[in-house]
Every structure is written in structure tokens, then in C-alpha cells.
Amino acid sequence: MGILDFLRGSTINTTSFSQLHRKIxxxxxxxxxxxxxNLPQAIQFPSDFWKDLINIYRKTNTDGLExxxxxxxxDGEVVLTEVNTGSNRMVKSGGSIQVKYSHHPTRKGYARKELYLDNSLLKRKDIFFKDVPKSLEVQYLFNIHTHPKHTKENQEIYYNFFSAQDINSLLSSKAIITGLVTDKLWLLIRTTETPSEIVNLTDTKVTPAYVEGTLHMGLYRADFNKKAYRYNLIKT
Structure with missing residues (x-):
């Protein structure tokens, strides 16, 4: 039995993306x-999140560009947008996100919910009119970036882990979460015991053991379309 088979059959407490959003x-x-x-043991992401993330992964895997x-x-939908600029805890996205509700043209008692990015329709769904919220909620949660694959002389493929710059950017921005896409999804969650700055940090120092043990961050890893588990639960 593999470790993930064991976890699926155990009493691992899973945090939904909606719960994660509210906590952030x-x-x-x-x-x-x-x-x-109080860190989550596992995080469940919606299918739309994975669809968009895998599309971005494939682009990087094809052209080698981060x-x-x-x-x-x-308003209950997950949107991934390209980053242009960022500062402090807020990031300006590469596009304008809008959520619009309207009376459904043919279904009585229903409303039509439409999600736009840069005035282009991304998603549309029908909901009960009674479920239309009184106020709209569009909130930035966290950043993710990709790392391209590398090939050794023996043709073995590998990916770089979080870099020293990634860690320093997380600390200086005061963000709560940052993510990395290789051939898996990695997440780092900052805690109350994480230092506010690190002097002379190098890429070689940044390992799973270092971010968990020295920086006191929650480290998570997920196969695509699967839950993200605390690394200390799945490492072998």
C-alpha cells in the first residue's frame, strides 16, 4: 500500500478551497x-482551478518560460490571471475581473451568473435567483509561478524547488501563501513562527526540510487533480 492510499483511508482533515479562501x-x-x-493537513482544489493550472503548466513545459x-x-469561482505588478499583500492582476448577475432569459426562478476577464466571458452558469448574493466578492488570494523542466546528461528530467528569491519575496511581501508549479503543485503557508527576514539565504539551503524545520512554514505537495497534502505526511 502506497502512502497516498494510506492517507485516503485515514482520518486526514481536508480543507476545502472555500474554507481556505475564507481563512486567508x-x-x-x-x-x-x-x-x-492550526495548518491544514490537506487542501482540496476545485476542478476549474486544476484545469487552468494545468494549461499554464503545459505552456511552460512547451516553451521553457517561467x-x-x-x-x-x-463570488465562488476560482480565477487565475497573469501577474503584472505586485506590492505588499495585494497584487494587481493582468486583467479586470467582473461578476455579473441577470434574470435568466428562459428559466423562471433562475438567474444567470457570468464571469468576465478583460470583458471576455470566462464562465457562465445558471443559479436559483434566491441564491444571488446581495454583494459581490472578488478577492486576491495568492500567487503561483512555474519552473520549467531541466534535463541531465543521462536524460533524466528534474525541476528546481523554491528558490532563495521565492522565499525572500514571500517574506518581504508579507503574503500568507505562495505556490510553485513543476510537474506537481507545491504550496508554502507562512506561520506565526516564520521569520520576517533571512540573511544570506542561498538556493542550496532551500529544501523541504529547511522550509518546514527552520522557517516553520507549512509545505504542501499535490499531484495534478489531487489533494495537496502536508509534505511531512507524505514524504518517504
Whole structure:
């Protein structure tokens, strides 16, 4: 039995993306971070998130170019947009996100929900009119970037882990979460015990053991279309 088979049959507490979104918003409003003992054991992402993320992964895998993008929560929908600029805890996306509700043209008691990026329709769904929210909620959550694959002389493929620059950017931005896409999804969640700065950090120092043990961050890894588990639960 593999470790993931064991986890699927165990009592691992899974945090939904909706719960993660709400936690990030609440922490950010108080300028707070997760307590180490309160980190999620596993995180479940919606199918739309994976669809968009895998598309970005394939682009990097094809042309070898790194890409950065932001994850937004738009009234229950997950939107990934290319990053242009960023500062502090807020990031300006590469596009304008809008959520619009209207009376359904043919279905009585229903409304039509439409999600736009740069005035182009991304998603459309029908919902009960009673479920239309009184106020719209579009919120930035966190950034993710890609690392391209590398090939050794023996043709073995490998990907670089988070870099020293990635770690320093996370700390200086005061962000709560950052992500990395290789052939898997990696997440780092900052905690109350994570230092505010690190002097003379090098890429060679940045390992899973270092970010978990020295930086006291929550490290997560997910196969595409699967849950992201705490690395200390799945490492072998």
C-alpha cells in the first residue's frame, strides 16, 4: 500500500478551497498568519482551478518560460490571471475581473451568473435567483509561478524547488501563501513562527526540510487533480 492510499483511508482533515479562501481573508484583515498547529493537513482544489493550472503548466513545459499568475476568488469561482505588478499583500492582476448577475432569459426562478476577464466571458452558469448574493466578492488570494523542466546528461528530467528569491519575496511581501508549479503543485503557508527576514539565504539551503524545520512554514505537495497534502505526511 502506497502512502497516498494510506492517507485516503485515514482520518486526514481536508480543507476545502472555500474554507481556505475564507481563512486567508480573515487572517489578512487582522494582519495575522496561521499558527503552526492550526495548518491544514490537506487542501482540496476545485476542478476549474486544476484545469487552468494545468494549461499554464503545459505552456511552460512547451516553451521553457517561467510564468507567474494570481489566484482570485470571484463570488465562488476560482480565477487565475497573469501577474503584472505586485506590492505588499495585494497584487494587481493582468486583467479586470467582473461578476455579473441577470434574470435568466428562459428559466423562471433562475438567474444567470457570468464571469468576465478583460470583458471576455470566462464562465457562465445558471443559479436559483434566491441564491444571488446581495454583494459581490472578488478577492486576491495568492500567487503561483512555474519552473520549467531541466534535463541531465543521462536524460533524466528534474525541476528546481523554491528558490532563495521565492522565499525572500514571500517574506518581504508579507503574503500568507505562495505556490510553485513543476510537474506537481507545491504550496508554502507562512506561520506565526516564520521569520520576517533571512540573511544570506542561498538556493542550496532551500529544501523541504529547511522550509518546514527552520522557517516553520507549512509545505504542501499535490499531484495534478489531487489533494495537496502536508509534505511531512507524505514524504518517504
Amino acid at each position: 481573508v480573515n487572517l489578512r484583515s487582522g494582519n495575522l498568519y496561521y499558527f503552526p498547529y 510564468r507567474a499568475f494570481s489566484v482570485f476568488w470571484a
